[in-house]
Amino acid sequence: MRHFRFQIADCRLGRFWLLAIGVCLVTSAVGLPLYRDSLANGLVVLTYEDTRLPTVAVSLVCRSGSACDPEGKAGTAAMMADLLTRGTTTMSGDSIKSIVEFLGGRFSGDADDDNCGIDVRVLSKDLGTALDLLADAVLHPAFDATEMEIARSRMIAGARRIFDNPGAEVRYEFMKLLYGNHPYGRPAGGDTISLPLIRREDLVAFHKTHFRPNNCFVVVVGDIDRKGLVAEMEKRLASWSPDTVPAITIAPLAMPDRTRVKIITRSDMNQTYVEFGHPGIRGTDPDMLATRLMSFILGGGAKSSRLGVSVREEGGLAYDVRCWFDRNRLQGGFHATVQTADPKKAIGLMLRDIKLMYDSGATRKEVELAHNYYTGSFPLTYADTYGKLTQVRTMELYGYGMDWLNTFPAKVEAITLDQINKAARDHLNPGHYWMVVLGPVTMEDLGLTDVEWIE
Amino acid sequence: MKQKTHGIQLSVLGLALLAAFALTHASDLESRVHEYDLKNGLHVIVYVDSSAPVVSTSVWYKVGSYDEPLGKTGISHMLEHMTFKQTDFYKPGELDRIIDSAGGMNNGFTSTYYTAYYEDFARDRYELAMKIEASRMGTCVFDDSEFASEHQVVSEERRLHENRPTGELWELFSATAQLVNPERNPTIGWSDDVRNYTVEEVHDWYKKHYNPANAVLVICGDVRPEDAKAKAEKHFGRLKGRPVERRDCYDVEPKQNGERRITVRRRVRVPSMLIGYQVPGVRDSAWYAGEVAGGILGGGETSRLYKKLVKELGLATSVWGGSYVSRDPSLFQIGVTPKAESLMPQIERVVQAELDRAGSELASEREMQQVRNQVLAGQAFARDDMFRMAYWLASNHILYGTWRQVIEYPDHIDRVTAEQVRDYCAAYLVPDNRTTGILVSSKEAQ
Numbered sequence: 037m038r039h040f041r042f043q044i045a046d047c048r049l050g051r052f053w054l055l056a057i058g059v060c061l062v063t064s065a066v067g068l069p070l071y072r073d074s075l076a077n078g079l080v081v082l083t084y085e086d087t088r089l090p091t092v093a094v095s096l097v098c099r100s101g102s103a104c105d106p107e108g109k110a111g112t113a114a115m116m117a118d119l120l121t122r123g124t125t126t127m128s129g130d131s132i133k134s135i136v137e138f139l140g141g142r143f144s145g146d147a148d149d150d151n152c153g154i155d156v157r158v159l160s161k162d163l164g165t166a167l168d169l170l171a172d173a174v175l176h177p178a179f180d181a182t183e184m185e186i187a188r189s190r191m192i193a194g195a196r197r198i199f200d201n202p203g204a205e206v207r208y209e210f211m212k213l214l215y216g217n218h219p220y221g222r223p224a225g226g227d228t229i230s231l232p233l234i235r236r237e238d239l240v241a242f243h244k245t246h247f248r249p250n251n252c253f254v255v256v257v258g259d260i261d262r263k264g265l266v267a268e269m270e271k272r273l274a275s276w277s278p279d280t281v282p283a284i285t286i287a288p289l290a291m292p293d294r295t296r297v298k299i300i301t302r303s304d305m306n307q308t309y310v311e312f313g314h315p316g317i318r319g320t321d322p323d324m325l326a327t328r329l330m331s332f333i334l335g336g337g338a339k340s341s342r343l344g345v346s347v348r349e350e351g352g353l354a355y356d357v358r359c360w361f362d363r364n365r366l367q368g369g370f371h372a373t374v375q376t377a378d379p380k381k382a383i384g385l386m387l388r389d390i391k392l393m394y395d396s397g398a399t400r401k402e403v404e405l406a407h408n409y410y411t412g413s414f415p416l417t418y419a420d421t422y423g424k425l426t427q428v429r430t431m432e433l434y435g436y437g438m439d440w441l442n443t444f445p446a447k448v449e450a451i452t453l454d455q456i457n458k459a460a461r462d463h464l465n466p467g468h469y470w471m472v473v474l475g476p477v478t479m480e481d482l483g484l485t486d487v488e489w490i491e
Numbered sequence: 492m493k494q495k496t497h498g499i500q501l502s503v504l505g506l507a508l509l510a511a512f513a514l515t516h517a518s519d520l521e522s523r524v525h526e527y528d529l530k531n532g533l534h535v536i537v538y539v540d541s542s543a544p545v546v547s548t549s550v551w552y553k554v555g556s557y558d559e560p561l562g563k564t565g566i567s568h569m570l571e572h573m574t575f576k577q578t579d580f581y582k583p584g585e586l587d588r589i590i591d592s593a594g595g596m597n598n599g600f601t602s603t604y605y606t607a608y609y610e611d612f613a614r615d616r617y618e619l620a621m622k623i624e625a626s627r628m629g630t631c632v633f634d635d636s637e638f639a640s641e642h643q644v645v646s647e648e649r650r651l652h653e654n655r656p657t658g659e660l661w662e663l664f665s666a667t668a669q670l671v672n673p674e675r676n677p678t679i680g681w682s683d684d685v686r687n688y689t690v691e692e693v694h695d696w697y698k699k700h701y702n703p704a705n706a707v708l709v710i711c712g713d714v715r716p717e718d719a720k721a722k723a724e725k726h727f728g729r730l731k732g733r734p735v736e737r738r739d740c741y742d743v744e745p746k747q748n749g750e751r752r753i754t755v756r757r758r759v760r761v762p763s764m765l766i767g768y769q770v771p772g773v774r775d776s777a778w779y780a781g782e783v784a785g786g787i788l789g790g791g792e793t794s795r796l797y798k799k800l801v802k803e804l805g806l807a808t809s810v811w812g813g814s815y816v817s818r819d820p821s822l823f824q825i826g827v828t829p830k831a832e833s834l835m836p837q838i839e840r841v842v843q844a845e846l847d848r849a850g851s852e853l854a855s856e857r858e859m860q861q862v863r864n865q866v867l868a869g870q871a872f873a874r875d876d877m878f879r880m881a882y883w884l885a886s887n888h889i890l891y892g893t894w895r896q897v898i899e900y901p902d903h904i905d906r907v908t909a910e911q912v913r914d915y916c917a918a919y920l921v922p923d924n925r926t927t928g929i930l931v932s933s934k935e936a937q
Binding site: 086088089090091130133134137138139140141157158159185186189190192193196197199200201202302304305306307309337339340344345348349350351352353354355375376377404405408409410411412413414415416418419420421422 | 515540542543544545575583584587588591592593594595596611612613616639640641642643644645646647648650651653654655656657757758759760761790791792793801802805808809828830857860861864865866867868869871872874875876877879
């Protein structure tokens with residue numbers, strides 16, 4: 037068994053090096069220890085001891101998500117993960133829910149494009165029960181027919197509801213255009229065509245292929261004794277065997293050769309929803325941090341970013357306007373969104389501001405502000421249990437290394453104006469957008485020139 | 492498949508651990524909370540938690556949509572937007588830059604009973620939050636052109652609600668179930684009201700409600716209580732307090748003597764149902780029985796309604812239920828996502844039959860204990876995040892009159908008997924006291 041010890045502390049905030057000398061063994065009020073262990077079967081277990089509350093959260097992450105769904109069966113990973121918590125060969129779904137809800141806990145499974153998994157949250161006195169449930173779910177899922185039909189109905193309702201929410205619908209249509217036949221182009225929760233086609237064998241196969249200890253890791257945050265926890269997990273999961281997990285290889289998305297716009301006219305609405313953008317970069321791209329800082333300056337906040345100032349604060353054209361680059365494993369996208377009664381003016385300002393960033397880049401003052409925001413707010417992002425789970429999960433998923441929480445602020449500070457401006461030149465692509473416009477509008481209302489209108 | 496019964500029962504050890512946790516939880520909270528008033532009437536609550544080097548600072552004004560006259564609904568929310576524009580400390584457009592530059596996170600929100608603002612910072616800079624909030628409390632500037640621009644932003648926010656069919660169902664359902672109490676009005680305001688505010692009206696609303704004697708300052712996180720007090724005195728102490736008498740609409744709602752129904756037809760693919768019953772609010776002793784009834788009937792996937800509608804009969808894909816936290820008599824609500832519109836009449840019958848059963852039979856001890864367990868576990872989870880902690884302390888102070896309700900709440904729930912739950916259901920969850928709202932697809936969508 038390998039043990040790595042790591043100390044979390046933010047050097048800029050003082051009084052943490054007290055922790056460095058052996059305080060990892062004792063819970064401190066100042067900082068908390070993060071460890072990385074491996075079980076005999078290769079399963080990585082990351083523990084973040086946090087004894088201030090009698091609670092514990094466990095997240096089991098499988099590095100295969102909806103991108104691995106069988107062709108034409110979008111939603112398989114999500115349904116599989118959901119059903120892991122709804123019955124095993126030794127315990128019914130009702131019994132599991134009954135235990136968890138009686139304890140006041142939560143136990144759920146879900147998937148996104150890149151990953152799927154199970155989350156458990158209980159009082160720490162119930163950790164043993166939580167580990168029992170987790171191990172049973174991983175090792176002996178039943179994929180019970182009745183539970184499967186209930187899950188299918190719920191997911192179909194969710195897929196249909198996308199079209200009852202204009203924000204969700206415009207995103208759905210935009211993702212279809214952006215990704216085309218790429219697996220990210222299909223919703224992780226499936227759609228009304230794919231969900232009825234999923235069979236129990238698909239769930240069994242997905243679980244057998246992807247739910248392997250060498251393709252998963254566990255993050256535990258809370259009131260725990262790490263050594264005892266790792267030993268308990270070893271005991272419960274020893275029979276979980278590793279296997280070869282197929283890798284996905286997908287060709288990079290092509291940049292659209294010009295801007296293409298799809299209009300969905302809805303005369304019963306009094307506001308237009310807009311989303312546009314183009315292919316972006318991989319989550320592990322070395323430019324990702326500079327690109328995130330650049331997009332923060334451009335449209336990271338609904339009020340203080342360039343888009344926020346011109347569209348909302350000065351223009352009064354929208355409640356929310358923003359842009360961002362996805363952080364996905366295979367390839368993310370660049371997105372810009374707004375909801376407005378005056379789409380012509382709002383889109384015009386957004387296109388102008390993005391082009392200006394591409395042409396002229398950011399200013400030193402903007403970069404300084406972005407540095408301050410990212411470094412100053414970083415401790416806030418992992419102050420609570422959910423934040424710790426999320427940050428440790430991200431660290432492991434993207435291979436940032438065990439020192440990431442310590443070194444992230446310095447990495448941000450090291451990003452220069454030139455790197456940010458290079459990111460703008462390399463990763464923004466004005467005039468080459470996919471765009472979806474949904475609302476009480478026609479082509480003429482938008483005043484867009486040099487674009488291709490698509491169905 | 493061989494089925495194993497629950498591995499977890501009401502073990503003596505489990506209950507003992509839970510009781511021990513409840514005691515520890517209460518005394519630990521007591522030791523961490525410091526509460527006092529400044530001379531100008533500003534009520535201050537400090538919660539000390541040094542486990543992470545962060546501080547959440549928030550100010551809560553005792554004004555919300557509950558206080559608004561007809562024709563001016565949403566004006567508290569409009570005011571909330573305007574307070575981000577300009578004060579003697581920050582010029583137009585500066586506030587967010589100042590906070591971003593200090594690595595902070597901030598926002599504001601308006602609800603029925605309060606309007607709140609918060610800044611989360613690393614602990615070495617939380618005084619900046621005090622400075623910002625004191626300037627917001629005392630020196631907001633109401634410029635005509637800034638108002639014109641922000642008025643459009645709020646109109647766009649209002650349109651976001653109008654273009655969500657479930658939002659429309661919610662608004663019209665509330666306004667149908669409650670005829671007079673201001674809780675019937677949407678926090679963002681009705682469209683026509685939102686269109687017609689003037690800058691003078693919003694400024695007057697500010698002058699009336701924003702002052703130390705009508706506010707609560709909550710500081711949660713890695714602070715020393717004496718340091719927090721000194722900073723509070725320094726920044727807020729110079730402001731003059733004027734107590735504001737709050738309207739009380741406890742008795743205004745007429746007794747309901749028959750079912751009310753509302754249908755919303757929109758372009759939707761998934762129908763929705765809301766079923767509500769007029770019930771006591773937090774100032775009535777029956778409130779706690781309603782909380783337990785909500786947990787038993789509609790709390791989670793082991794609730795009676797979920798088991799019946801989703802698992803046993805397969806009529807719906809989701810269901811939830813419970814009472815709405817309110818100072819006045821308010822609503823016990825049940826939300827259902829039917830599998831099809833045609834199933835709605837059957838769902839209504841099944842729901843009422845379950846409520847009738849709850850009104851005639853005693854809940855099991857396991858059901859009662861589950862609610863108690865969930866309350867205690869929920870309290871532990873709620874203390875995890877500093878802003879959530881602030882929300883918890885401040886909202887309890889405003890709604891119940893004391894943050895200590897946080898400690899007392901589990902005891903109240905503990906004391907509720909199965910007979911009280913049964914009697915509550917029999918008295919309030921009856922057809923003549925019901926409002927049913929349904930969202931169905933318009934012809935255009937079919």
